[in-house]
Amino acid sequence: MLYVVIIFLGLSVLLYVILGGADFGAGIVEMFTSSSKRDQLRSTTYKTIGPIWEANHMWLIITIVILFVGFPPIYTLLSVHLHIPLALMLIGIIGRGTAFVFRHYDAYQDEMQKVYNLIFVYSSFVTPFFLGLLFGATVGGQIDPEAVGFYEAYIHPWFNFFSVSVGIFTIAICGFLASVFLVGEAKRPADKQGMVRKAKGFILFTVLSGGLVFGASVVDEVPLVGLLLRESITIGILVLASIAMGLLWINLGKSNKAFPRLLGGFVVVSILSAFGYHYFPDIVITKSGDNLSVFNSAATGKPITTLAWALLIGSVFILPSLYYLLYSFQKDKSFSKE
């Protein structure tokens, strides 16, 4: 049963990064859109993510619940040592979710819109940055449960070059996902071209910041590059991801909507799974090397079995209705096109 829980944990992280990431990305793309085009972008964003954004952020909550029920030492260690970036990410989540809904549901569309938009755009930026930074800090090997000083215990684990670079990389991924998705939504050829340009920009940004992560791992002596390149499976996955990225570059803006989206999704899934495979079963890499893994920190016995059952039964309810939700609105959009 532990494996069921582990699979759900991996799946929720993955889905949060993809669905939630595209969602944050929409705000990032908005930031790089000239003000004259923003209104239109906003209404497209709203139409595509409006119905599902609530469901998107549920993946984060599921992740958290799996962690505290199934792997409490991981949840508590991260909560203690990464308290500050977690709190900052929370502020981003609050700003982002509320601004998105407020700007649409305000009964009057007036000056207040500017305030909502500002909050929306900035928090779309801040949240994935801290999310990535948290990932980086979790595997960066700087968490030291024995540390005594404030700086060593609560700042240094995340305030380092490597974690920051993963944060920047995450922003890039989100912008990448959203722009690739939005290319397919653009209706007029001029808009489409603009979006393709943006998507290409984000591809470059992703590649460059990916390089930055590797650079930072060398500088901060995080054993990442060496190990990644020693395992043939991770090499294979990363090669596939690069090929997909190349194909995507060529196919962007072609009439087929689905293919580039699939490629985009594939790129992100493979990057994440390469990392996941590389670190498995460890989750938190600590300074002393006493890493917390999904095996050594799992709760035992009934808590895991009931958690696994709750997740399995839950997905029987959730997955079909989620699918139906996405399907209904996708279908509906296509015939309401003028």
Place this chain on the structure above:
Amino acid sequence: MDDLFAARSQMALSLGFHIIFACIGMVMPFFMATSHYKYLKSGNPLYKDLTKAWSKGVAIFFVTGAVSGTMLSFELGLLWPEFMLHAGPIFGMPFSLEGTAFFIEAIALGFFLYGWGRFKPWFHWFTGVVVGISGLASGILVVAANGWMNSPSGFDFVDGKYLNIDPVQALFNDAWFTQSLHMTLAAFTATGFAVAGIHAYMMMKGKHVDFHRKAFTIAIVFGAVAAVLQPISGDISAKDIAVRQPAKLAAMEAHFETEKGAPLILGGIPDEETKEVNYAIKIPGALSFLAHGDFEAEVKGLDQFPEEHHPPVLVTHFAFQIMVGLGMMLVGLSLLYFFSNWKKKQWQSERWFLWLFVAATPLGFLALEAGWTVTEVGRQPWIIYEIMLTKDAVTPIPGIKYSFFIFTAIYISLAAIVAFLLYRQIKAVPDILEGEKEPLIDSKS
């Protein structure tokens, strides 16, 4: 401000904030479904406008509930890591089931809000009902988790270790039923009176009286029925804690010394130094009767517990008095409403009558916050009753007060924005009804 106090304040603030939005998120779907049902049955477009006007407001409350809830799931670890390390696997079951309930709720809400004109009417109606039922289910589950903190079960506590964990037994702890019942009723009471109060105010202003009367009626019927049942359920809770958590009962009642035929203390100022209650009205034997159903029964006082395990008496006692006092006022108003419906329909258009309900707008929520204060402060100094002390659970990171200040500022701004948005929603209602403005949810798409 020391770190423990800051952490407790932050937790209390976050929960006190979340609960308001959670209640509205739980109860409003039922109001909307009722109005929607009436529309589908009668075809009266006012009910359709009402459903839509409400659902716009609900979307705002819903997102605020969702983000503040997301915060809470992090805060449990950010503030109480030692507690979560041990409690997580034991009381996690409700949270993992709640995940499903939230998910269904979020999906159904997507269908409901964006589904006007897209689905068959009764399917659309049904999605609204699903929002309500799953919201209610999540409320009940999370209160069951809180019940576990009051009445821990489902594990053996041996030498500081938590063994033989059984999450199902932990979910069905001794407190889950009384607390969930009382909480569910409270959610309906509080939301019902709040919504009715707002519409009563609009009726007094004399515009679109028909529309607002329909809204008022739906809200007040739910609210009044729940309010009348509330003291009954509260009495069950009180009898229950007399057995489970006598220290909490003693603090609620400011009952310092164990005695037979204990009096019920109304009002008064408890003095924790001298262990006396000044300026109070005492009803002989009434406490014994309320707690044990017998005027002569012995009621445990705080003297049965070591000093360091006493809950704060002043806060708990006041909060309890406030809850019960407000509860009784709401019962009175509910009876007045039922009476007027039965005999004096014309009252319902008179100013004094509407004024009473306008004045009662915040009372349900005040009672609800007071009630939670009773439960949570009355559990102190324990975070897990008689197992773990709150002070042993708090996070080691220093400077929690800054976090408390920042989140206080955030909550205040959020509350201000929500109030502002609600004000504008209400202001826009005439425009909607007069057709000057397209009120549709998807007006922009």
